[in-house]
Amino acid sequence: MSQNVHDILARQAQQPFVDFPSIIARHAGERPDAPAFACGGDTLSWSELARQADRVAAACAAMGVAPGGKVALLAAPGLRAVQAFFGTVRAGGCVVPLATSATAATLLGMLGDSDAKVLVADADARETLEGVEAELAAMFPQRLVALDFHAPGWLDWDAWLAQGGAPPAVEFRPDQPFNLIYSSGTTGKPKGILHLHGMRSRQANRRSFGLGPESAMLLSTPLYSNTTLQPMLATAANGGLTVLMRKFDAAGYLRLCQEHRVTHTMLVPVQYQRLLAHEDFARTDLSSFVLKQCTGAPLDARLKSLILEKWPGGLREVYGMTEGGCSCVLDAHEFPDKLGTVGRPAPDHDMRIVDEDGRVLAQGEVGEIVGWSPYMMAGYYKQPQATEAFYWRDESGIAFHRSGDIGRFDEDGFLILLDRKKDLIISGGFNIYATDLEAVTAAHPDVADVAVIGIPSEQWGETPLALVVLQPGRALDAEALRAWVNGQVGRTQRLAAVEYRNELPRSALGKLLKRELRQPYWK
Incomplete structure (x- = not known):
């Protein structure tokens, strides 16, 4: 069921650390004209990626980005965004990819918390930021970089690159910051998850995905998501081609599968649903596929079975979280009798x-899932108390991560998820925190009480529903309240509906009984 921490550490100590700039330089030397990335009909070779990463690194250094310094990236997937990403790493900097779906207020909060010295954004992101450009100019004086637009106060991409000279000489170490990913949130206070060079190097160089120079990985999720970054970095480490979509659509995805003879992909469950239901699916040649992966939310057993039946290649479900540590994999094509599970602990996990008191439970018993691996975050950025609260420590003091999920291991060591310890809603592969939506809804003057729960959705897997008690004597249209709340949250956090109740069930201690609220919807 598990592997001993000390044995894993001993094995990991034998593996050399190789930084990503060295990996890219090696590919550029060995296969200079081979495509490294493709997006929107354009390609970027390894030699061009290495050259542009050097130019971005020099431009970062000219703006004062020293090793460990932060560069925020607010952009949809694209070739220039990739150059900005790897160029920041080449400078020794830490990339801060931000949620393009977040509100301007939330973005300002993340930018301030991250200590970023430079902000690189694309045209779509600028539309969100237009109302706060005065604040941005104060936060980033002469350090706002436009990927694909021209505007006062923003430095054009080519002009920015022209500012740099020779790329800086950087000595990369495993303990240097690599990226800072912010957890989903609607209150403007998401937590920054810090990953180091050593972790990303170990993660990307795993050999369990069958990646190599002939591989083609198709990714259609945002750059601010670990769902995208982990497979993108693994493909780059192994010299394969990464095909990016700026925005997912089923027809376009299927066309790219044929055009690039795609071998690998990472999708969230709702994307699999849309692809299988699309009229072009049956006539698309998918015979090149080696391995499809799914993450972001549990994949329904019936959908797993349908994918195995209709889509060539293996199917791997990945259960885990951006913080790392608690990861299971189910190779569904190898274990068709285990489709109701999320698999066994991943290698080196x-x-x-554990129970509520932190005691380890026997196999088959139900409790919270905790885990340790060499692929864990360094901690929540500038939040040591939140980091410590996230830990469960074993008898020797080793810190495991708490998943917040409830489950059990079956007799064969496969993990069965039963419930969420926290009221996390996973919609379309994105995490939505019910407490955040409740805080926004409760701020309306006509609202007396509110509970947000996840209810089934054919389109998204599940979606948030607000159950609201109005103040006595108040009358408010439910759709008007929904629009009011959704106007204050990011696109991926919006309420699907509002329903009114006379009262909400609570325990004798005043605890909201959400299990009772959810039960009628999930029968």
Whole structure:
């Protein structure tokens, strides 16, 4: 069921650390004209990626980005965004990819918390930021970079690159910051998840995905998501081609599968649903596929079975979180009798089930899932108390990550998810925190009480529903309240509906009984 931490550490100590700039330089030397990335009909070779990364690194250094310094990236997937990403890494900097779906207020909060010295944004993102450009100019004086637009106060991409000279000489170490990813949130206070060079190097160089120079990985999720970054970095480490979509659509995805003879992909469950239901699916040649992966939310057993039946190549479900540590994999094509599980602990993972008092439970018993691996975050950025609260420590003091999920391991060591310890809603592969939506809804003067729960959705897997008690004597149209809330949250956090109740069930201690609220919808 688990692997001993000390044995894993001993094996990891034998593996050399190789930084990503060195990996890119090696590919550029060995296969200079081979495509490294493709997007929107354009390609970027390894030699061009290496050259542009050097130019971005020099431009970062000219703006004062020293090793460990932060560069924020607010952009949809694209070739220039990729150059900005790897160029920041080449400078020794830490990339801060931000959610393009977040509100301007939330973005300002993340930018301030991250300590970023430079902001690189594209035209779509600028539309969100237009109302706060005065604040941005104060935060980033002469350090706002436009990927694909021209505007006062913003430095054009080519002009920015022209500012740099020779790329800086950087000595890369495993303990240097690599990227800072912010957890989903609607209150403007998401937590920054810090990953180091050593972790990303170990993660990308795993050999369990069958990636190599002939591989083609198709990704259609945002750059601010680990769902995108982990497979993108693994493909780059192994010299394969990464095909990016700026925005997912089923027809376009299927066309790219044929055009690039795609071998690998990472999708969230709702994307699999849309692809299988699309009229072009049956006539698309998908015979090149080696391995499809799914993450972001549990994949329904019936959908797993349908994918296995209709889509060539293996199917791997990945259960985990951006913080790392608690990861299971189910190779559904190898274990068709285990489709109701999320698989066994991934290689080099030590996972346990613990009770409310932190005691390790026996196999088959139900409790919270905790885990340790060499692929864990360094911590929540500038939040040591939140980091410590996230830990469960074993008898020797080793810090495991708490998943917040409830489950059990079956007799064969496969993990069965039963419930969420926290009221996390996973919609379309994105995490939505019910407490955040409740805080926004409760701020309306006509609202007396509110509970947000996840209800089934054919389109998104699940979607947030607000159950609201109005103040006595108040009358408010439910759709008007929904629009009011959704106007204050990011696109991926919006309420699907509002329903009114006379009262909400609570325990004798005043605890909201959400299980009772959810039960009628999930029968």
